[in-house]
Amino acid sequence: MAEERNRMLDALRLQRQLLAVEMSRLDAAIRYLPPVPPRAWLGPAQTQYWLRMMLIRSEASKAHAELGRAVAATIQAETTMAGRG
Structure with a gap:
């Protein structure tokens, strides 16, 4: 169970890094x-x-906002998965 949780946390961290890039x-x-x-x-x-x-410019702004929401959701999921939320 803990091993699966750690794998999921690693996947969330990787997703957050990719979104940041x-x-x-x-x-x-x-x-x-x-x-x-x-x-x-x-x-x-x-x-x-x-x-x-x-x-x-409008489409780029929308994409930027969408990426920001995805990063926030990933951080929230990571925090919840780690048991800190």
């Missing part, structure tokens, strides 16, 4: 997105670029 990669990707100027500064030909960049 993914969050770090996403942070870096977001940081290197080109800045999006206010839409009023853009001409009609640049509007599609502006819309694409806003969509990319």
